[in-house]
Every structure is written in structure tokens, then in C-alpha cells.
Amino acid sequence: MLKKLVSHTAIYGLAPQIPKIFSLLALPIITKDLTDVDYGVFGVVTAYTAAVSVLSTLGLRLILVNGFYYYPGQYKWVWRQIYGFLNIWNLLFSFLLGFFVYLIIPIEAIENRITLVLLIVTPFIFFKATSLVGMTYYQLQQKPLQIALRTSVFGILTVIMNLFFISYLKIGFMGWFWTNCIVGLLTNFSYLYPINIKYKISPIYNFKYRLIKKSLKVSIPIIPHHYSAYLVESSDRMVMDVVETSTGDIGKYNIAYSIGNLYSSLGVAAGYAVGPMMNKMYKEKNDRGARDLIFILQIGFFYITFVSCMWMKEIFNILINNDVLNKMYYLAIIIAMSYNYRPMYLGAVNKLFYKEKTNFLWKLTFTVGLINLGLNFIFIPVFGFEAAAFTTFLSLMLMGYAGYYLKVFKEENEVNYYQLYWLLTTVLLTVIVYFIVEFNTSLKFLLSIIFTLITLVILYFFIKTKKIHDFN
Numbered sequence: 001m002l003k004k005l006v007s008h009t010a011i012y013g014l015a016p017q018i019p020k021i022f023s024l025l026a027l028p029i030i031t032k033d034l035t036d037v038d039y040g041v042f043g044v045v046t047a048y049t050a051a052v053s054v055l056s057t058l059g060l061r062l063i064l065v066n067g068f069y070y071y072p073g074q075y076k077w078v079w080r081q082i083y084g085f086l087n088i089w090n091l092l093f094s095f096l097l098g099f100f101v102y103l104i105i106p107i108e109a110i111e112n113r114i115t116l117v118l119l120i121v122t123p124f125i126f127f128k129a130t131s132l133v134g135m136t137y138y139q140l141q142q143k144p145l146q147i148a149l150r151t152s153v154f155g156i157l158t159v160i161m162n163l164f165f166i167s168y169l170k171i172g173f174m175g176w177f178w179t180n181c182i183v184g185l186l187t188n189f190s191y192l193y194p195i196n197i198k199y200k201i202s203p204i205y206n207f208k209y210r211l212i213k214k215s216l217k218v219s220i221p222i223i224p225h226h227y228s229a230y231l232v233e234s235s236d237r238m239v240m241d242v243v244e245t246s247t248g249d250i251g252k253y254n255i256a257y258s259i260g261n262l263y264s265s266l267g268v269a270a271g272y273a274v275g276p277m278m279n280k281m282y283k284e285k286n287d288r289g290a291r292d293l294i295f296i297l298q299i300g301f302f303y304i305t306f307v308s309c310m311w312m313k314e315i316f317n318i319l320i321n322n323d324v325l326n327k328m329y330y331l332a333i334i335i336a337m338s339y340n341y342r343p344m345y346l347g348a349v350n351k352l353f354y355k356e357k358t359n360f361l362w363k364l365t366f367t368v369g370l371i372n373l374g375l376n377f378i379f380i381p382v383f384g385f386e387a388a389a390f391t392t393f394l395s396l397m398l399m400g401y402a403g404y405y406l407k408v409f410k411e412e413n414e415v416n417y418y419q420l421y422w423l424l425t426t427v428l429l430t431v432i433v434y435f436i437v438e439f440n441t442s443l444k445f446l447l448s449i450i451f452t453l454i455t456l457v458i459l460y461f462f463i464k465t466k467k468i469h470d471f472n
């Protein structure tokens with residue numbers, strides 16, 4: 001099981017990093033053809049789009065996942081009906097999204113308004129539900145290579161097309177939107193044949209209304225839960241726009257977030273890898289084994305974020321060919337370290353998702369999202385755009401650890417996650433690396449080696465004993 005966790009996390013985690021490595025290498029080329037205003041426009045539009053996009057699936061992926069485990073003999077029948085319903089829903093949703101995007105286009109992009117609307121909604125119209133069903137199928141069948149291959153190929157294509165549109169055609173922020181539209185369509189189409197023909201999971205449009213109604217009764221309560229992720233991770237740029245932060249300052253923050261957000265992708269990859277394994281352990285009544293997987297992930301996250309943040313200043317100087325934007329490394333550190341919340345977050349929510357205890361969960365996570373929104377409205381006008389990085393850190397810590405104190409989780413949970421110790425460790429490592437980043441390279445090289453050795457010793461001890469002793 002441990003070998004599978006490592007291999008699947010590596011596949012899910014490394015595959016997205018292949019195109020991102022190319023994307024990082026391309027930054028010195030494209031950043032000289034972009035301005036802080038370009039980054040600002042892109043950041044504002046994507047932030048608003050994310051606010052609505054959470055409604056595209058109506059939370060029904062949870063029903064796909066649970067149907068796979070609860071009805072192993074007839075899950076395809078359930079899936080096909082949800083698939084048909086989502087195809088119809090996405091048509092209506094695309095019109096709503098297009099109208100919303102039309103209203104919020106920044107003044108700097110007003111002449112491209114219609115084109116932007118079409119580029120954003122088109123991937124939702126054409127086979128977006130097919131992509132959702134396909135990714136879920138391969139994840140639950142534990143075939144990560146199918147997802148990883150698509151992620152790698154289309155990720156590299158994204159980099160190539162960004163270079164073409166931004167550095168060759170020199171169309172600025174519009175290059176990102178053209179690329180996202182084309183790659184989104186190709187990704188959706190790539191799942192069409194295997195899902196509909198090979199695995200015979202074709203949509204049923206004459207679906208059973210009782211099934212859809214019952215499914216929505218479970219899935220809709222988790223929409224605020226998923227929306228809370230937007231409120232924490234993306235609403236900051238929306239708030240900046242509302243409080244009239246300059247588009248240039250929004251762009252500065254967006255470049256820092258675009259680097260720090262790479263760690264979010266790793267967290268998502270870890271979730272894809274560990275989710276099916278934890279569900280299997282829950283089914284076998286092995287809560288301790290599920291917890292141990294979370295602990296291993298958390299240790300790995302600490303290592304990756306701490307060491308890379310130690311070198312964030314050098315990373316920005318090398319990759320960002322823009323004297324204004326490359327000074328934002330200090331914000332990227334805070335954002336990157338905040339994603340250490342993810343493993344412990346999975347430890348709490350995966351259990352509640354498995355038990356379909358979604359009514360309590362959304363109240364917690366949505367409240368955290370609203371807290372973040374409120375903090376941004378309070379502190380950004382006073383302290384400037386930099387405040388958003390610190391409110392993000394605080395909110396993600398709440399998101400990751402507050403679930404352990406829910407009554408419903410305590411009733412279902414059977415093992416100790418030592419959540420307070422992991423939280424304090426995250427804060428301590430963040431404070432330390434925030435200052436270490438300014439050390440000279442020789443000292444940072446030595447500290448990187450020391451931290452690597454410490455991590456290896458801890459992992460060896462943990463894997464050897466396969467348990468965490470009581471800290472008391």
C-alpha cells in the first residue's frame with residue numbers, strides 16, 4: 001500500500017510538473033512580453049470565472065465516487081444517468097457563465113469582451129462532463145498513467161501555445177485565454193472515445209429523476225464546501241478589484257500566486273492518489289492505516305515546500321525576466337507554505353466524504369471562506385495587496401485543521417491525528433524559511449542538506465515502526 005501511495009502520488013504529482021517545468025523555463029521568454037497589467041487582467045478574469053465554475057458539476061463527482069464503491073456491480077448505470085444530466089446542465093451553465101463574464105471584464109480588456117466570453121465558455125459546452133467522468137473513472141480504477149499522460153501532453157502543449165500567442169504573436173493576456181480554450185477542448189475530446197465507446201459509459205438523457213434528485217440532495221450541500229476553496233484561494237483578486245487596487249498591483253500578486261500555486265497542484269495530485277486508498281481502508285475498518293498515509297504525505301509536503309521556499313529568491317531571479325515582478329518572491333513563500341494544510345485537510349474530509357456526512361462539512365469550510373473574504377476586505381485597503389498572502393495562509397490553516405474539531409468527525413473518527421502538533425510545525429517552518437531565504441547560497445545549500453537528512457531519518461523511523469507514538 002505504501003509503495004502504491006508513493007508511486008501513484010509520484011505519477012499524479014510528477015506528470016503535472018513536467019509541463020510546469022517547461023512553463024517555468026518559458027517564463028524568462030514570455031515575461032519580457034508581458035506587463036503587470038497583463039497579469040492583473042488575467043488574474044481578475046480567472047478569479048471571477050472561478051467564482052462561478054464551481055457550479056459546473058453541482059458536486060456530483062461525489063456521487064460518481066461513492067457509486068463506484070457502494071454499487072460495484074451497477075455503478076455504470078448510475079454514472080451514465082449523471083453523465084446525461086451534466087451534459088444538459090453544462091449547456092445552461094455556459095450561458096450563465098458567459099453573461100457573468102461579460103459583466104466583469106476589466107476596462108483594460110473591454111475591446112476583447114466578446115472574444116473572451118466565447119473562449120471561456122466553449123470548453124464547458126463541449127464535453128466538459130466527459131472529462132469529469134473520464135478522470136474519475138481512471139482515478140478510481142487506479143490507472144494514474146492515463147491521467148498523467150494527458151496532463152503531460154496537454155500541459156506541454158499549453159506551454160508551446162503560450163509561447164506562440166504571447167511571444168510570437170505578442171497578444172498579451174489574450175494568449176492565455178486562447179491557449180486555455182484550445183487545450184481545454186482537446187482535453188475534453190481525449191476522453192470521448194475511451195469513456196463512451198471502450199468502457200461503454202455513454203450518457204443517458206432519459207435519466208431517472210428520482211436518482212438525480214437523490215444525488216443532488218447529497219451533492220448540493222458540498223457545493224459551498226468546494227466554493228470555500230475559491231473564497232480562500234482566488235477571491236483575493238476579486239476583492240482587490242472591488243476595492244480598486246491597481247491592475248498592476250493585482251498583477252504583482254498574481255505572479256507570486258502563480259508560482260506559489262504550483263504547490264496546490266501537488267496537493268490535488270496527492271488527493272487523487274490517496275483518496276481511493278483511504279476509501280479502501282475505511283471499507284476495511286482500517287482507520288489507522290488511512291491516518292498513516294496522511295502522516296507520510298504531510299512529512300513529504302514539509303520537505304518539498306521548505307527546501308524549495310528556501311531558494312525562492314533565486315528561483316524568481318532566474319525565471320522572472322521582469323525587474324518589477326521578480327521582487328515578489330517573499331509573497332510566494334507565504335503562499336507556498338500555506339499549502340501544507342492539504343494532507344491534514346484530506347485526513348478529515350475524506351472520512352466525512354466516505355460517510356456522506358456532507359451537511360456539516362460545508363458549513364465549516366464555507367465559514368472559513370467567508371472569514372478569508374472578510375479579512376481581505378478589511379486588510380487589503382489598509383496594508384495593500386501583500387496582505388492577501390497572509391490572510392490566505394491563515395485561512396488555509398483553518399481549512400486544514402478545523403475539521404478535526406467537528407462533532408460529526410469525532411463521532412466517526414477512531415484514531416488520533418495529533419493535528420495541533422502538525423499545525424504548530426507548519427507555522428514554525430514558515431517563519432524560519434521566511435528569513436532563511438535571505439541567507440547566502442552557501443549556507444542555504446548546507447541547510448538544504450541538513451533538512452534532507454532530517455526528513456529521511458523521520459520517514460525511515462515512521463515507515464519502520466508504521467505508527468506514531470503518543471507525544472504526551
